[in-house]
Amino acid sequence: MINNIPxxxxxxxxxxxxxxxxxxxxxxxxxxxxxxIHNAGLIPKGDYTNSILRxxxxxxxxxxxxxxxxxxxxxxxxADIDLGRVLYMLAIHDIxxxxxGDVFTYDKTxxxxxxxxxxxxxxxxxxxxxxxxxxxxxxxxxAKYAKAIDALAPVMHSMYYPQVKIDNFRIKGxxxxxxxxxxxxxxxxxxxxxxxxxxxxxxxxxxxxxGEGIFATKYERSx
Numbered sequence: 706m707i708n709n710i711p712x713x714x715x716x717x718x719x720x721x722x723x724x725x726x727x728x729x730x731x732x733x734x735x736x737x738x739x740x741x742i743h744n745a746g747l748i749p750k751g752d753y754t755n756s757i758l759r760x761x762x763x764x765x766x767x768x769x770x771x772x773x774x775x776x777x778x779x780x781x782x783x784a785d786i787d788l789g790r791v792l793y794m795l796a797i798h799d800i801x802x803x804x805x806g807d808v809f810t811y812d813k814t815x816x817x818x819x820x821x822x823x824x825x826x827x828x829x830x831x832x833x834x835x836x837x838x839x840x841x842x843x844x845x846x847x848a849k850y851a852k853a854i855d856a857l858a859p860v861m862h863s864m865y866y867p868q869v870k871i872d873n874f875r876i877k878g879x880x881x882x883x884x885x886x887x888x889x890x891x892x893x894x895x896x897x898x899x900x901x902x903x904x905x906x907x908x909x910x911x912x913x914x915x916g917e918g919i920f921a922t923k924y925e926r927s928x
Contacts, residue, residue: 735863737866739758762799770796773850776901797825798837850898857898871912
């Protein structure tokens with residue numbers, strides 16, 4: 706018995722959540738997976754709509770603490786950010802998607818955001834609801850850092866394969882400028898994070914315009 710909950714029930718509750726995190730697929734795919742699957746001959750080059758490309762919520766959530774932990778010593782406000790609270794936020798920040806599914810960020814409506822919020826609150830205990838709200842409202846440095854990490858992770862994923870992200874955006878009717886306009890606000894509070902995001906976006910913009918990026922690239926346009 707743990708906090709008046711039978712141990713077996715507690716384990717079963719986590720296994721149920723783990724199952725949902727593992728099988729609920731995100732709309733965006735990491736570039737490295739696309740290249741690996743294409744190179745294995747499983748899909749044609751340029752096929753970004755294939756369901757095999759989608760990443761699970763568990764994979765997405767697993768990538769975030771690696772990035773958050775790596776960057777934490779370097780960010781401008783490192784001394785004032787409790788990394789433990791950040792990791793807690795990142796572990797639960799997308800829990801609503803286990804019910805609502807994922808929607809392409811730049812197409813998400815207010816109604817869909819509200820549905821995801823309600824779904825998250827229905828799954829979280831009271832103490833967890835408070836830290837989830839803190840994250841959503843970006844009311845603390847920890848919440849701002851967690852939100853920045855969530856926004857930065859898909860940008861970092863595709864740095865070696867910028868054309869994959871550019872082509873994927875094009876299919877969805879978006880450009881790198883849309884990414885900049887949408888995400889810039891999550892970084893301006895910290896000089897280091899802002900500099901990182903700016904340099905990454907310059908890399909993508911250079912490749913999108915037909916030039917060479919700042920960092921090495923490992924995939925060229927298929928047409």
